[in-house]
Amino acid sequence: MNGDQERETALAEAVRLRADGRAAEARVQLLALCERYPRDAEIAYQTAWAHDVLGLESEAVPFYERALSVPGLPAEDRHGAFLGLGSTYRVLGRYEPALRTLRRGLAEFPHDPALESFLAMALYNTGQGREAVRTLLRALAATSNDPRVRGYRRAIEQYADDLDATQQP
Known part of the structure; x- marks a missing residue:
């Protein structure tokens, strides 16, 4: 399997885990993917989402920020990243960044x-x-x-x- 296929397979598995209610396991896999692909907007977005699902809002912020700062995030996910980051900032009491x-x-x-x-x-x-x-x-x-x-x-x-x-x- 080449690098792109490995990335796609690993990302799909992590997203499936989160969707199945196994966000803690998804988070571990996504953090490893972030290490391997530090400029991947989609992986950063999914990692932020996994943190949010687990109530780890403060830890989600840098991943949302990364997802929005690098190219490659599909429009629907970009919308989700703005919504996720904005609402996370608000929950954290960081109203101006929100x-x-x-x-x-x-x-x-x-x-x-x-x-x-x-x-x-x-x-x-x-x-x-x-x-x-x-x-x-x-x-x-x-x-x-x-x-x-x-x-x-x-x-x-x-x-x-x-x-x-x-x-x-």
């Missing part, structure tokens, strides 16, 4: 409701409640399938921009 990361994610994946939701939480954590509500209202208006919300979409979007608006008598 905001930067989630905004970077939204620059690449505009109007993504998952990124917007985590951005809203980080905005709230930094005392920016008005912007947090605005962000959530826009995401709700854009993504809700509820017919009543859809019926008021324009009004929700309008009020999101001016939360204090009232009708004058």
Whole structure:
């Protein structure tokens, strides 16, 4: 088996272990793969994810950062890395890096409701409640399938921009 096949097989096995609820075993394999392939974005991302699943958020951060700093991460995984890193920073109380990361994610994946939701939480954590509500209202208006919300979409979007608006008598 050549190096690429070995990498693919080992990575697939580690991902399967994590998916099967054996994240601790996956973590061990992924850490070994990171040693062997230090500039592999996909391996770094999967390693970060395994750490997050195990509640090892602080240890996940450098792997998320690595995954986003080197080329080669497929778009879906890149989206997941922005979401994972941003939410991990927020959980760790590192709100400013969370905001930067989630905004970077939204620059690449505009109007993504998952990124917007985590951005809203980080905005709230930094005392920016008005912007947090605005962000959530826009995401709700854009993504809700509820017919009543859809019926008021324009009004929700309008009020999101001016939360204090009232009708004058």
